Amino acid sequence: MTTIGIVIFDDVEELDFVGPWEVFGAARAMIEKAEAPGVAPWRVHLLAETGGPIRCAKGMRVLPDATLAESSALDVVLVPGGMGTRREANNQGLLAWLREVAPRCTFVTSVCTGALLLHEAGISRGRRVATHFNFVEPLRARGANVAENVRYVQDGNLISAAGVSAGIDMSLWLVGQLVDPRFARKVQRWIEYDPKPPYADVAI
């Protein structure tokens, strides 16, 4: 069993965690259907401090699957971003939980300003991280080693993505590491992730 825990909190940015949730969830479903022969089952769940609804940054309300305390051992932990990270950066309970969980994970990951929480927990200190482009300087001001103009960064088992939608690319990359690149391409195909942002050729 490979267990992936995605941490959510009030004012978490919706796509920061639902992009990875979709990628990992599609991988889990395809493994269940034996599309990755020999690969052990995956479990993907949303974890929060309490069991009640989380109100996300853009107003969506989501129910967590389990509390942090109930969480079983994780192979991957993912910390999304959003305005709520500014508050959670001072949440000693959450930071202590991250410090306890991270050393036992195969991969410790963040999306967007989730990198702030890994930094404040002391997990990413000295290691190279990515974050939202608007948060590069604020995170550097706290002493972090922040890469710019990258989609996601690997530093050992620490993988951090740039802002919001970059979590999709990072999660597909992780599927390739946890299973293999061929399977990651199948997941990419299933979610039809052949992106074509509009207005690319419009002079504005």
Next chain:
Amino acid sequence: MTTIGIVIFDDVEELDFVGPWEVFGAARAMIEKAEAPGVAPWRVHLLAETGGPIRCAKGMRVLPDATLAESSALDVVLVPGGMGTRREANNQGLLAWLREVAPRCTFVTSVCTGALLLHEAGISRGRRVATHFNFVEPLRARGANVAENVRYVQDGNLISAAGVSAGIDMSLWLVGQLVDPRFARKVQRWIEYDPKPPYADVAI
């Protein structure tokens, strides 16, 4: 006020609706911050038949903002896909609601297999639509005019996207139509939608 209603139902695919939700929600927030001078406020909400939690296709539980009956007049209606569409295609209450709402919308939109519901409601009959690549033939078998190998299709005020992640591209395009392309690029920048799917150069 521009009001966008996103319809959700059990077994709706998570990224089908959260991708557009993020794009429209970021646009709404930027309009609130006067980043699109002169543009009237936006409202974006999740609509469901009842007020209780919706269990999505990959297991995420989301609370709707209002019921279909409570919904105010919509400028844009968005119908996402997911396995639940096979059941909802026979939900006469939902289909009747779509038939009532669609003629008053500036844009009627779908993502992925959401096109099935617009088809069964009779809204897209004869008009060109996109859907998930796995659903092209089943939708054609029902008599629909389905485009292939496209990210999204416009046929008058009917805009339909291909599978899952294609809703992000379609929603950014819609922001450009509802406001202007320059603003759509600002929203794209804010969600850092400069996608780089991994393993693109790996021979597998």
